[in-house]
Amino acid sequence: MAEQFNEVAQRARLEGRSYLMENEVKSILEGFGITTTGTEYARSEEEAIRIFRSLGTPAVMKVLSPEVVHKSDLGGVRLNIEDEGQVRKAFREMTEAFKDKRLAGIAVQEMAKPGTEAIIGVARDATFGPVLMFGLGGIFVEVLKDVSFRSIPLTRDDAQDMIEEIHGYALLKGYRGKSADIPALKKLLLGISDLLVKNPEIAEMDLNPIFLYPEGYKVVDARIILGEVHTPEDCQGQVQVEAGGNEDLHDLFYPKSVAVVGASGTPGKLGWNVFSNLVSHRFPGKLYPINPKAKEIHGIKAYPRISAVKESIDVAIVLVNANMTPEVVKECCDCGIKYVVVESAGFAEMGEAGRDIESQMKAIAAPYGARLLGPNCSGVINTHSSMVQSIGIVDQLGKGNIGLVSQAGVCAAGMLWGLRHIMDFGIVATIGNKLDLNETDMLYAVSQDPNVNVICMYLESVKGGRRFVDVARKVTREKPVIALKSGRTEAGKKAVTSHTASLAGNDQVYSGVLRQAGVIRAKDYEHMFNLTRTMSKQPLPSRDGVFIVTYAGSLGVIAADAITDNHMVLSDLEPPLKEKLKKLLPEYVGGLNPVDYTFSMDADITRKTLEIGIESHVVGSFIVVLQAEILGTYVQPLKDIDYKGKPIMACVAGKEFAMNAVIEMEKAGIPVFSTPEECADAISVMYHYGRDVRGR
Ligand code: ADP
Ligand code: MG
DSSP, X not given: OOOOHHHXXXXXXXXXXXXXXXXXXXXXXXXXXOOBSOOOEESSHHHHHHHHHHSOSSEEEEEEXXXXXXXXXXXXXXXXXXXXHHHHHHHHHHHHHTTTSOOOEEEEEXXXXXXXXXXXXXXXXXXXXXXXXXXXXXXXXXXXXXXXXEESSOOHHHHHHHHHHXXXXXXXXXXXXXXXXXXXXXXXXXXHHHHHHHOTTEEEEEEEEEEEOXXXXXXXXXXXEEOOOOOOXXXXXXHHHHHTOOOOOHXXXXXXXXXXXXXXXXXXXXXXXXXXXXXXXXXXXXXXXXXTTOXXXXXXXXXXXXXXXXXXXXXXXXXXXXXGHHHHHHHHHHTTXXXXXXXXXXXXXXXXXXXXXXXXXXXXXXXXXXXXXXXXXXXXXXXXGTEEOXXXXXXXXXXXXXXXXXXXXXXXXXXXXXXXXXXXXEEEEEOTTOSSSOHHHHHHHHHTOTTOOEEEEEESOOSSHHHHHHHHXXXXXXXXXXXXXXXXXXXXXXXXXXXXXXXOXXXXXXXXXXXXXXXXXXXXXXXXXXXXXXXXXXXXXXXXXXXXXXXXHHHHHHXXXXXXXXXXXXXXXXXXXXXXXXXXXXXXXXXXXXXEOTTOOOHHHHHHHHHHHHHOSSOXXXXXXXXXXXXXXXXXXXXXXXXXXXXXXEEOTTGGGOHHHHHHHHHTTOOEXXXXXXXHHHHHHHHHHHHXXXXX
16 A cells, blocks of 8 residues: 655645645555554445455544545544444545545544554754654643654654653653553654655655554554755755865964954054954964054054955954955955955845845855855954954953854853953854854864863854754764753744644754754853853763752752752762761751751861762762852862862852952852852753763
């Protein structure tokens, strides 16, 4: 009975329809080794009887028409057909009821025994291309929207993750004697992924419902909507990864010479800011201010135009008016400059005319193999090459191990002023309108930098969807990536035929895909920097046990709750270590974890307590709750401890009023949070990243 997708699709196209009916889809599925309730259908009463006799009872009869998408809504599904009389009656009634529709026939199929209802679907996401959805049927999907998404193609791990991710997973594992065959379900998900890879014409698909059983499953209903044959933008990534299309952008991050077209000697102008940043941060390479009206800027010889510079230039920063940029880009390319950073604004963000200028720039640069950053960006900062290209004046920066890839210059420049006290960046790369170099290029390049150990990204959109997944997946195996995705609206909701497409709100797809890529999704701006800061300073916990030392009982209790809420555990120390700890504690101290010193805590006793935890094989990490008023007294003693690779973080209520001590503590490498919940969250994120993503 099985049919090839191509035959079915071609027939449908010839008939001028893009909707594939249940029997057609099921026969394609059968061809893929997927079990269904059957594909046979009748065009006459006698045929219906013949099929019915070949099945066991009870049977189900359904209308098959290219004009009926939701069969049961129109009375087109008859369940529990027990005998031939009922077959004849149902056949007559249904053909009568649907006489106004083009009728392909009446399906006669096995009635599947009840199981746990599930739905699997496919939708096409504007960013990531084909995405697979999984959820449990009925209210789980309709009301609770308890579904998971992944970008296609799926790996075996992806399939497992998307099953485990839904809240209803507990029901699948087993509840009141009912359970589902998870290996079979996994195979089904991979089968659908494979079907999509082989047939990119499929735009949407619903298998709804599927009945899941303790052994096996049955696809009860299925539909497909055909789309355009897909030129696989989303498969590009894989091709590029294999073909080595990802560049480390080394000369952009470590140029020997930088020209600033539009450098200015007038304070307040952007061309002044950018050039001053390069000078004041002591960029060690050659600088070429380009300005026809100046002889020198900041004491450095100026040139009237790029072509007047006779030495080679690695990077040109462009700050001229948008409409002049194509010409300048051309001149840069003619001079053999490989990286052109366009910081000026007034492009695609301003509408059609700006978009035209962008296309011109791209067309000019492409034949030269030159790469463009921006436009509408704030350039690159690399503290290790003492290079600051920002549009805003940037104060002194430490050399750090954080990579930041950010869409908006504002995010990169404005926040540096404050954050530089408590976290150190390596490379900050702003991508602006990402005409050429986009977030995926930057993620890859920044991850290749040996100074960078942790990467955070601020994203408003993602270009080149599937390639992002492939690149991020590789990167996150080595270095953690924390992303904040803004614009979490349910974009792209239009009238859609399939159930899956209506559920594929843009944000839920992002969540699924970021997980698939091993990227940690930050809840908000502060969360992104909290996690980044912590991971830049502390190692990953290798166990889930947490040891809490506190000066105040309440904060210890809150921390203990937060640990449990975050799927971590309070370490129960080994008996000899418990004895050791008891000897240390004053009479009135009760519990052994949290160890609550009730306002009699000082740096010395804290160190001795922590050392017991360091010795323990069940402790993976530490939270110390410290008093803001005496925070400074802890800095050196805590810094001097050898934690043997176990992370520690400090919780300091009211930390914003003890900023000097907080900065000292942060500089000593110990992250400080205001609340126990934030500490527990960070520890949990780090532990789970290390366990599930790193070295996957
Ligand atoms: P539609 O979604 O087009 O309305 P379905 O084929 O999904 O039609 O049928 C509606 C409902 O009837 C299903 O959700 C399922 O509960 C039940 N059903 C349909 N076909 C069968 C079958 N072969 N075995 C058991 N139940 C069925
Ligand atoms: Mg259905």
